[in-house]
Amino acid sequence: xxxxxxxxxxxxxxxxxxxxxxxxxxxxxxxxxxxxxxxxxxxxxxxxxxxxxxxx
Numbered sequence: 463x464x465x466x467x468x469x470x471x472x473x474x475x476x477x478x479x480x481x482x483x484x485x486x487x488x489x490x491x492x493x494x495x496x497x498x499x500x501x502x503x504x505x506x507x508x509x510x511x512x513x514x515x516x517x518x
Contacts, residue, residue: 471514472514472515472516473514473515473516474515474516476511476514476515476516476517477515477517478515478517481508481511481512481515482508484507484511485504485505485507485508485510485511486504488504488507489502489503489504489507
C-alpha cells in the first residue's frame, strides 16, 4: 500500500536541529492522552524521529 500511494520510508522535512523539540512536544501532547499501542517517552520519540528522518 505504501508503494501504491507513493509513501516513502523517510520524512525529508525533519531537520536534525528540530528533533529534540519535536520529541518533547509529542511526548507532552500524547502521553497519556491518546490511546496508542506503545507509549514512548521523549527520548524514545527522539530516536524515532532520527530513524525516520532522511538525514541518516
